[in-house]
Amino acid sequence: MTDTLPSAPSEDLSGDAAVFAAMEPHDPGQFATHATPLIRNCWYVAGLASEIGRVPLARKLLGTDVVLYRTRSGEPVAMRNRCPHRSFPLARGKLEGDRLICGYHGMEFEPDGICAHMPALSTTPSTVTIRTFPVTDRGPLTWIWMGSPDLADEALIPDTSWLADEGWGTVSGRYHIDTDYVAMHENLIDQTHFPFLHPDTVGTPEYARSRLSASTENNQVVIRRHLHNSAPPAVYGVPAGIMHKRVDRTSEARFVSPALHVAFAEIIDHEPDGDAPTNYRYNITHCFTPESNTTIHYWWFNSRDYKPGDPEIDTFLTDASSQAYSEDVEALEWIMDVVKNDADPQIDLSFAPDKPGLMARRIMYRLSALEHTMVAGER
Template identity: 30%
Template sequence: MFLRNAWYAGAWGHEVEGDKLLPRKLLGDAVVFYRKSDGSAAVLRDRCSHRFAPLSIGRKEGDCVRCMYHGLVFDADGVCVEEPGKSRPSPNLDIRAYPVVERWKLIWVWMGDPALADPDLVPDCHFQDDPAWASIPAYIHYDADYRLILDNLMDFSHLTFVHENTLGGSATIAATRPKIEQTDGGVRITRWYPGEPEIAPYLRGVETFQGPIDRWNIYELQIAGNVFLMDSGSAPAGTGAPEGVRVPQAMQFRATQIVTPEDEHHSHFFWTYAHNFDISNADLTRKLAARLTTGFQEDKDMIEAQQKVIDEYGEDGMGYIFADNGLALFRRLLRARIDAEQGQAPKLAAAG
């Protein structure tokens, strides 16, 4: 079950170039991305209305797409504008066109009621398009339910174990009780690890200072679009980071991780990991992205293994521990939003 009235990340802008037709499935809907002659993005249902041939194996012609089965042509609004052999197309041939906004290097698609598609509701992911920060747009495909990925993002205690030699590196992370807050749009979690003896493994060799650190992860997962935004970093211990002081040596990051369901059992994962130090050093940016990719592959391996067990046995009897408080709250809020959208009574289950 999905929340449909929201902007979802559908593709990175660089994935849709020239005359390319990009097929993708979002929330169970097969869609096709392309660019019009003015460079703006368009998204149509990837299905010709005549015999349901995919438009993504068709041909872009100006602002339109031609189905290469029987030649029908559709414009960016989904209107059939040409039927070979007729002066005007037959009735009832129009297809669905989706509202689109391109912002923060992403092409966002509104998957619900088009009348509710307010561009002002596009999530603020400006750090991945801010010249004061450096990052590389990246993508991972998951063979897993999107909610399992969101669970992973809401419970950083796993960094101690899944990412022992990459993103984690400290037993303190699993033992720390975070501050959990419900926001207007989702859930915010604050985690501080003061006085850690050394920097995390993925930053070794690129650190800007030596010695003990104060480390933080402050992140919010927004229900609309499943957008995860994180302020994280490491500063020399005792220099005031918990009080909001960021000394020049501090290594600061702004992570964006967005989970768009493909269908009930597969997901798209769009991410960047922006840094605001040594931003002209492209090699550093690539090195950080590669190390993060290694960590995210560890998540992917674990979550897809979890999905296989759930596919075989279901979720009945799944236990909960104190580290699940954030993810359980998010699941309740997500389920309530979906139920409200569908006009159903709210569910009372702890984790949706």
């Protein structure tokens, strides 16, 4: 990313004064919505590394049909899923060695997109190529860059190293959702909905009333909460066996990039039973890649730093996380249905607790605007 927003001091977003201050008019055009052009100069998740193999896989990413596969050495390849001859979907072809062969006229393409053989001609035209995309594996994820190849710096791939750390137990799942990635980000940043949409998993009344601080760090939004002497939420308390206790709880939620949201939670039990730990840490990872402006691919991971591989904890966290995220999916799809089909326009009201989401939406708006200004300037 080339646009950098200045860091802002943390703001306490609690109290009536802040609520009324948040009602001051603002320009709705300065915040990303589902209609904002997609941000392409960003590393997105193309899929799980385990689902990309020697059978071509078709997936639409940022409005572009892509075919994914691996070479014989295991390197991931991503290219446009459209033969330049008669637009046959290359994922319907086959692999022979490292070449992807079109199933319509047998044109053969190398992993770099260059056509190496065309059966109908004695000499293959050197100008026949397919667009390829920078793609690489990081732990269980395969990341892709759909923007300008010259800007595809692998150092910009966000850190999710705990997903490959054997000291952490991780469960995961995925959804295809009829919503936009802007709304998905705002949903995850908006922690005030937890007690109401997710009362049986992550939400507690104390959490809804707790103070939070929000700040921007370059192009990221960071939200921090601290709860003292409170009941743990079920999703953390049940697997740790501490639902009967009062604990301290800290959380940090972070808008990392248009492709990633992470949350770090720590539960502190000041009077552990026996040899039980005092601290329990959870890393929650949300990856989403726009399929279009109103549909996304979504992968989630719930990681813990204790008892990796415990089948009972794995099952509980899978079920609890799936319940919470399916509630988000349902709510966001309902909202998108209203936005797309209600002919009466509306500018939604915003209140103080909405400010972190507005921070993220403003960053996404500016990144999109900058990117499309740069593209227009190159024409």
